[in-house]
Amino acid sequence: MLNNQVFRTVRLPVGGEMHKQAGFASILLILFIGLALTTLVIGMVTSVRGLQGSSLTTHAQTQAQIKSAIGYQALSEFLGPLSAAQIATINNGTINGADTVATYTAVTTDCPAEAGGTKYFCYDIKAVSGGASSIVRATYASKTTGAGSFTGSIFAGGLRKDGSATLGGDQTIAVKGDKVVDNQNDAIPESALGGLTLDVFDPNVTFLKAEDLTADANYIFYKNGTCARNNLANISYIEGGVTKYKDITSQEPVACNDISSGISGGTGNWNISGSQTLPVGVLWFEGNVNITLSSAKAFVNTIIATGNIAVNLPNPTGNTDYFSYAPNHYYLLNPNNNRLTRVCGLNNSLVSLEPRPTQYCNADGTLKDMTTSPANIANILFLSNGYLSLDSAGGRNGAEVNYYGNMLSGSLAGGTGNSSGDFRGGGTVNVYGNLVVTGAVQTSLLGNLNLQLKRGTSGGNTVPSKKVMILSGLRYM
Incomplete structure (x- = not known):
């Protein structure tokens, strides 16, 4: 039964019947909404799983x-x-x-x-x-x-001979253009080259730079005034009051003035006195090097410079000849213990007189195989990225200048030629080894210069090569 209050609020449908489908429609609407939400959730889950799989794959x-x-x-x-x-x-x-x-x-x-x-x-x-x-x-x-191995001298920029200059020797030489020319740029017949034989020039040949050999040097001079030593055995030091010895296999700092009193300078300009005692081995310089030879003492070293190398004679020169040797050439010319001491720093009893270069000297005082790198660095006398200036003595007192070993430079100079490639003078320059001019500048022999290119000692024709x-x-x- 309905009480009066409830009855007042009840509204009966017109015609006396209630709509039985109204509640069912509401239920269907709720079901559709739920289904849509379920579908959305399932889609989101599937999408998340797909993103996870893609993320894992990526x-x-x-x-x-x-x-x-x-x-x-x-x-x-x-x-x-x-x-x-x-x-x-x-x-x-x-x-x-x-x-x-x-x-x-x-x-x-x-x-x-x-x-x-x-x-x-x-x-x-x-x-x-x-x-x-x-x-x-x-x-x-x-x-x-x-290059590695040379069969003779090379002039990559060409070679010109003035009418008064003399060129000769017994080497095979390779020249850009496969000819030596005169002042008119005409080819000089091979028969007029004083015993030299022309070979075919290979324009693809590559040459060492000073930087290629830094790691193979013994004493290193940087333009900022710092120095280092490397590749040395029998370095003496004091520990607990006892003298001991060690080997150096990587660059070790050392005071520049402790290396030799015969080497001075800095800031990229270095001076070497050939009359002083120089260390045995390979000397590497950042910058330019000026060397003054001595007639009283042979110069025996390998000199490498990133700049120019100028080799000068003292004034007056005297009437004696001057000699410079790459270490291996010095020994090969007259193999004896005294020369081995000068090259390897060991005396007859194999006692260390000074640090021994380990690139080319064995512990027993013998030389290593000079056809292998870096041992054959001892076949280099001078190597410069810039020009190489060789004093010819200018005919002073009849002195001759003799260079034994391989010399490599960007250009060749003498007198006032410098980087222009003009090699002038009035004396005789004897090269026993390979003279290799690597740059594009033509070498011009001027004045009364007499340049003789002669075969080096057998076994001394190789220099280091680098595999890149x-x-x-x-x-x-």
Whole structure:
């Protein structure tokens, strides 16, 4: 029953019947909304799962690419110090860290052919991570720079002889354009070259720079006034009041004035007195070097400079000849213990008189194989990136100047020629070894200069060469 109050609030449908479908419609509406929400939630969950999968795939691919890049770096470091012949035997391998980082396989069918003395090596470096893989193809170019072995003198910028100058000797020489020319730029017949034989000039030949040999030097002089020593055995030092000895295999700082009283200067301009006691070995200078020879004492050293080298005679010169030797040439001309002492710093009892250069001297006082690098650095007398100026004595008192060893420079000069390539004077310059002018400047023999290019001692024709391994190409496969 309905009480009066409730009855007053009840509204009966017209016609006396209630709409039975109204509640059902509401239920359907709620169901549709719920279904839509369910569908939305399921879609969002599916989308999130898809994004997670995509993220995992991207992460795996990124990790694979990182691993292949690490593999490339490791393979490059492995191949760097090897010769081309050694690299040619390496077909495949594994690069390991805590686990396998990558594998590498030599590629031959799609690798550039050898050209111009450059050999190419190609490797596919593959890494895998989480089902994803990455392959990098690296193409390496291996070439040797620095000539290495000389069969005679070279004039890369050409050679011109003035009518009054004299050129002769018994070498084979290579000259740009395959000819020596006169003042009119006409070829001088080989029969008029005083015994020299012309060879074909190779325009692709490469030459050493001073910077290539810094690590192979014994005493190093920097233009900022600091110095270092390297590649030396039997360095004495005091420890606990006892004299001990050590070897140096990397650059060790040393005061410049502790190396030799015969070397002075700084800020890129250095002076060497040939009359003073100089250290045994290879002297490397950043900047220019001026050397004054002494007729009373042979000059025996390898001098390397990033700038110019000028070799001067004292004034007056006296009537004696002057001699300069690369260390190996000094010994080869007259192999005896006294000369070996001058070259290696050891006396007859193999006791160290001064630090021994380890590039070319064995502990027992013998010389190493001078056809190998860096031992054959001892075949270099002078090497300069700039010009090499050789004093010819100008005919003073009939003195002759004699140079034994290989000399390499950007240009050749004498008198007032300097960097112009003019080699002038009035005396005789005898070169027993290879005179190599590496720059594009033509060498001009002027005045009454007499330049004689003579064969060096057998075994002294090689100089260090450097293998250069560079990346020629890198791409993802």
